[in-house]
Amino acid sequence: MIATPEATALRRAAIRPLQSGGVAYWALFGALTAVILAGAAAWIYQLREGLGVTGLNQNVTWGIYTADLVTFIGLSYGGALVSAILRLTGATWRASITRIAEACALVTLLIGAAYPIIHMGRPERIWLMFTEPNGTSPMVWDTFAILTYLLATLIFFYLPLIPDVGTLLTSEAVRVSSFHRRLWGAMAAHWRDLPGQRRALERALAIMAVVIVPIAVGVHSVLAWAFAVTTRPGWHSTIFAPYFVIAALYSGVALVILAMAAYRSAYRLQEYIDARQFRYLGYIMLALGLTYLYFTFAELLTEGYASTHEALAVMALILTGRYSVLFWPWVIGGMVIPLLLIALPWTRTIAGITSASALVVVGMWIKRLVIIIAPMEISLIGHEIVPYAPSWVELTITAAGAAAIPWLLMIVFRLVPVLPIHEIEELTPAVTTPAVQAPARVASVAQAGLHGGPS
Amino acid sequence: MTKIPVHRADQSSDAVQAAPAKRAEAADAGRRTFLEGLGKGALGALLGGAALPGIVRFVAEASGTPLKPNDATHRWTMVFDLRLCDGCKKCTEACQAMHYLPKELEFIKVHELTSAGGQSFFLPIPCMMCHNAPCYRVCPVGATFYDDDGLVLIDQNKCIGCRACIAACPYDSRYFNFDDGVTADAAEIPYTEAPDYPGFQKRGTVGKCAFCAHLLKEGKLPACVDRCSMEAIYIGDWETDLATNGRTTVQLSKFLKDNDAFRFKEELNTHPSVYYVAGHGQDIDYY
Numbered sequence: 001m002i003a004t005p006e007a008t009a010l011r012r013a014a015i016r017p018l019q020s021g022g023v024a025y026w027a028l029f030g031a032l033t034a035v036i037l038a039g040a041a042a043w044i045y046q047l048r049e050g051l052g053v054t055g056l057n058q059n060v061t062w063g064i065y066t067a068d069l070v071t072f073i074g075l076s077y078g079g080a081l082v083s084a085i086l087r088l089t090g091a092t093w094r095a096s097i098t099r100i101a102e103a104c105a106l107v108t109l110l111i112g113a114a115y116p117i118i119h120m121g122r123p124e125r126i127w128l129m130f131t132e133p134n135g136t137s138p139m140v141w142d143t144f145a146i147l148t149y150l151l152a153t154l155i156f157f158y159l160p161l162i163p164d165v166g167t168l169l170t171s172e173a174v175r176v177s178s179f180h181r182r183l184w185g186a187m188a189a190h191w192r193d194l195p196g197q198r199r200a201l202e203r204a205l206a207i208m209a210v211v212i213v214p215i216a217v218g219v220h221s222v223l224a225w226a227f228a229v230t231t232r233p234g235w236h237s238t239i240f241a242p243y244f245v246i247a248a249l250y251s252g253v254a255l256v257i258l259a260m261a262a263y264r265s266a267y268r269l270q271e272y273i274d275a276r277q278f279r280y281l282g283y284i285m286l287a288l289g290l291t292y293l294y295f296t297f298a299e300l301l302t303e304g305y306a307s308t309h310e311a312l313a314v315m316a317l318i319l320t321g322r323y324s325v326l327f328w329p330w331v332i333g334g335m336v337i338p339l340l341l342i343a344l345p346w347t348r349t350i351a352g353i354t355s356a357s358a359l360v361v362v363g364m365w366i367k368r369l370v371i372i373i374a375p376m377e378i379s380l381i382g383h384e385i386v387p388y389a390p391s392w393v394e395l396t397i398t399a400a401g402a403a404a405i406p407w408l409l410m411i412v413f414r415l416v417p418v419l420p421i422h423e424i425e426e427l428t429p430a431v432t433t434p435a436v437q438a439p440a441r442v443a444s445v446a447q448a449g450l451h452g453g454p455s
Numbered sequence: 456m457t458k459i460p461v462h463r464a465d466q467s468s469d470a471v472q473a474a475p476a477k478r479a480e481a482a483d484a485g486r487r488t489f490l491e492g493l494g495k496g497a498l499g500a501l502l503g504g505a506a507l508p509g510i511v512r513f514v515a516e517a518s519g520t521p522l523k524p525n526d527a528t529h530r531w532t533m534v535f536d537l538r539l540c541d542g543c544k545k546c547t548e549a550c551q552a553m554h555y556l557p558k559e560l561e562f563i564k565v566h567e568l569t570s571a572g573g574q575s576f577f578l579p580i581p582c583m584m585c586h587n588a589p590c591y592r593v594c595p596v597g598a599t600f601y602d603d604d605g606l607v608l609i610d611q612n613k614c615i616g617c618r619a620c621i622a623a624c625p626y627d628s629r630y631f632n633f634d635d636g637v638t639a640d641a642a643e644i645p646y647t648e649a650p651d652y653p654g655f656q657k658r659g660t661v662g663k664c665a666f667c668a669h670l671l672k673e674g675k676l677p678a679c680v681d682r683c684s685m686e687a688i689y690i691g692d693w694e695t696d697l698a699t700n701g702r703t704t705v706q707l708s709k710f711l712k713d714n715d716a717f718r719f720k721e722e723l724n725t726h727p728s729v730y731y732v733a734g735h736g737q738d739i740d741y742y
Contacts, residue, residue, distance in 0.1 A: 050658050051616075052633035058559060061618040061631050121616015121631065121659030128596040128615060139595035139619050230589065230623040231723050380627045381566050381580060 008173035009271075010424060014164070014417035015174055016267040020410075032407040039400020042393045043118055051121055053393045059386035060376040064394045065119035067368040068401055070223055070244070072112030073146065074364065075405075076153065077245075077252030079105020080216040081284070083156055084209040093280060095427040096272040099164075099420040100263060101256045102157045107408040108255065109150050111401050116142075118397060138226040145219045152212045158187070159204055163422035166191030183415065220244040227372065233311035234318075234375030237303070243295045247364060250288040254338075254360035257281050259409060261354040263418055272419055275350055282342040282353040285360065289339045313383045314375045322387065323374045326366050334363015529604040530693035531666055531728060532707065533680075534716060535579055536700075538734040539687035542567060542577035549682035553667070554654040555644065560630045562653070562664040563679050576737045579688070581679065582607065582628045582664035583719070583727035590620035590629060598660075600650075605728075606668050608650040614660035621661060625720050626727075629663045632656045666690075676701055 046053050056063050082101035086094040094101075117123045133140040165184035168174055176184075191197060224244035227235040237243075257278060264273040304315050318327050338356035341347045377385050390398070547561050556562065563581040570576055585591075588607050590599050598613035599620055621629045636656020646652045651668035667677035671690075675681075680688045681701055691698025691707040698707040710716070716730040731737075 050633055051631070056631070056633075058630055059627070061621045116617075119617070121618070121661075122614065125596070125613070125615045128613060132596050132613070134592075134595055134597045136592045137595040137619065138593060139617055143595070226619065227622075229593070231625050232622065376622070380625055381564075381578070382568050 003171070003173055007425075008171075010419065010421055011168060011171050011174050011417075013267070013269055013272060014419035014421050015168065015176065016269075017263065017410075017413035017418045018176065018180065018415075020414065025410075029407070029410055032403045032410075035403035036400045036407060039397045039403075042396040042400075046118075046393050046397075047123075053391060055389045055391040055394060057386060057388065059379050060373060060388035062119075062376055063373055063388055064369065064390040064398055065115050067365070067372045068398050069112055069115035069119065070368050070372065071251070071365045072108050072115065072401060073223065074220065074244070074248035074251050074368075075108040075255045075361070076105040076112065076149075077216060077220070077248040078254070078256035079103075079153060079156070079252070080212055081249055081253060082256055082281075084212045084216070087205070087209045088213070091280075092427040093277055095424045096269075096419055097256065097260055097277055098160065098423055099416070099418055100259045102153070102160075103409055103412045104255050104259050104405075105153050105252070106157050107405055107412065109146075109153055110408070111404045113146055113150065115401070138222055138229055141222040142219075142226060145215070145222045149212075149215050149219045152208065152215050156205075156208050156212060159201060159208065160420050160423055161187060161416055162189050162191050163193065163198075163201065164417050164420060166193065167421055168417060180415075216248075217245055220248045232375050232380070233303075233308060233378070234314035234371075237299055239295055239299050243292075243299070246288055246292045246295060247367070250285060250292050251361055251364040253281055253285045253288065254357035254364075255405075257285070257354060257357040258361065261350065261357075262406075263413070267418065269419070272424070278350045278353045279348060282348060282356070285357070286339055286342045289335060289360070293335050293339075310378060310380065310383060313378045313385075317377060317385060318370055318374050321385070322377075323370050326370050330363050330366045330370065333359055334366060338363070528694065529671070531584065531604060531606060531671065532691045532693060532698070532730065533581065533584075533666070533677075533728065534689040534691060534698055534707075534711065534730045534732065536687040536689070536714075536732045537576060537578070537737050538732060539685040540565075540577045540579060541685055543684055545682050545684050546579055546679035546688060549678040550664070553678040554636070554652075554656070556636055556656065556662075557634065560632070560636065560656065560662065562628075562630070562662070564628075570737050574735075576735065578731075578737075579679075580626055580628060580719075581729065582666070583626050583725065583729045584666060586726035586728065587724055589623040589625065589723075589725065593619040593623045595619065602651065602668065604668075604671075606651075606666055608665055608668065609653065609661060609663060610650045611653075611655075611657045611660040611662070614657075616659040616661065618661065625723050625725065629661050632658050632660055632662055634658050636662070 054063065054065075079101045082094050083098050083105075117126060120126065129140060129143050133143075166188040168176065169181065169184050169188060221241035221244065224240040228237060228240035230236060260273055260278065260281075263269060300315065300319075303311050307315075317323055338359045341352045341356040373388060377388060379386055542565055544565050546563050547565055550556070550563050551558070551560070554562065563579055566578045566580060567575055568578055584605070584607055586605065588599070588601075591601065591607060595617060596613050596615055598610045598615070600608060600610065602608050616631070618631055621631060635658045636654075641648075641655065644654055646654055646669055648655045649669070651665055651672070653662050653665050656662045667675075667679075670677060676699075677690055680690045680699075683700070686700040686702055689698040689700045689705070689710075693707065696707045698705050698710060711730055711732075714732040714734065716732045718727045718730055721727070
């Protein structure tokens, strides 16, 4: 293939994170590693001393670990949305960000899958889930759903990598270490850019895109049903499954935006990741956020209008009691402000949308604390409030999970290219196709730049 | 950077012109395949839909919930006479002594509640031994199971400590072992370690009242029934239709009917095995 300047530039940009170095990079990596090691130490302490080192009590037996589990698995939905749903809707603008989105999905799913193990009293017996599963238990549905989703995400991450590492291996413009040559040689699966191989890859990705949508919907639905099939007021609501799925998509898109912003500015990828993608993802986030706000309101209205003492006790705890210091800041800071930042044209900039996304990611974690833990604080006999507060062990392990997201992303993008070269060239070929009449193309590029490009 | 999709360099205009006839053929074939598929799909859905009730029934029966344990030799039940309960908590003490439990594990817990009229009353709650137990249904590894007499027991060698059962229990009757339970030397304990004797509580697992199944099978009274100073707790068996508090034996069905006995949170369809006799205006549904 002709190595045009554009093609070369794309390949070089795609592997910039591979060659990261410098004080800032290693300082960040070191700091994140320290937090993760602290979390690991805390977990080992918990394994030795038992769950008594947490803030859990006989009344609140599902605490911050459960909220973390739901949060991290929810954050993985950005990948499903960008890679699968946008592929199915033919949104070619997704081209340059699919790798980042899929990496976010993979990373958060791996972290999220660790939390059930941390939360269990006897984690060494987890194999019993596979040898003696009880089919009526939502925990079992969860286990198989999450594992299936993890497998699908791995496949979805790996398949588009094949042509990318294949082309990088044969490209004369890029210089990579022998470690990468060996790694990519193993991953490239004899990719020769033949038409038959392209068709096979397209077919595989098309199938995966269709398959991963019901799996993704299923995963957060069964996660929701673990709460909703109990009769606890505050959990036992029919809205829970769609509620959790929308929450996951909302927070997942936000995380993808954050990762896009980070890699775009850190590695000078402005030419490939542009404001239009932030805007479109911002619009999607706006739609999802408004839907989530609507679901929240519908649930509160229905529960509060005519209800049992127990349900009203939960509502009071959330709206005016101890959890109101989490709930109302979430409404304002986690929903209203980010949605305004996107809705208002003068804040709908990359900086504005990125700030909104940061608020959303943190806000949705806070919302999970409210929705999962507050109902457990109301005892089911006598409606006493038995308060819960996480201990340093739980907070450290939570922080370690949060630190693990950028940490794992930094590792992933030292191993594979950050830009999906093949998809960019397939979906937006003007980037690298050699021009027949160079001046005309330059003119149209300038025009497109002025008008923000066609949608 | 422009994003206008450009025709790929390998698409020739000849190829485009030869297409129409082929495309029509392809469309026909496509339509046929689609209609075939639709037909097969509809047939499959119909058959599947017809099979569904059968599958549901099979799963329900296979999960072994003994709503009607026909082959049971006993069908245990407990009755609490709230007219007599004075909240002394000797039942709790007896249970903790019997099972060497730490202070925070009260397998029979005496709640103090306020009724609609403002009076406080006591409500002792053991495990309700629900015939349709939510804890049984949500346990991912089947550590919570039904024994031959329909009692809900826990196998602490299987329990993974996920606490889904605690989340699911509407009566707050299950407890998590943050620490090991046994404070005495295991050799001193006269009972065998088994699910029917929750006396060797293991850290990281869930424990609860077992109706002292290890004593019931020897014809002895549960610890709480035996030690209640007001003789307010009865252990009964539907198979014999008798209940006793250790001193008096009554005909169970008549006792329940004459005293307007009721069960707690029945609307949740748990089919609990524990009855309460009120009589001083205790309003369990209000508090």
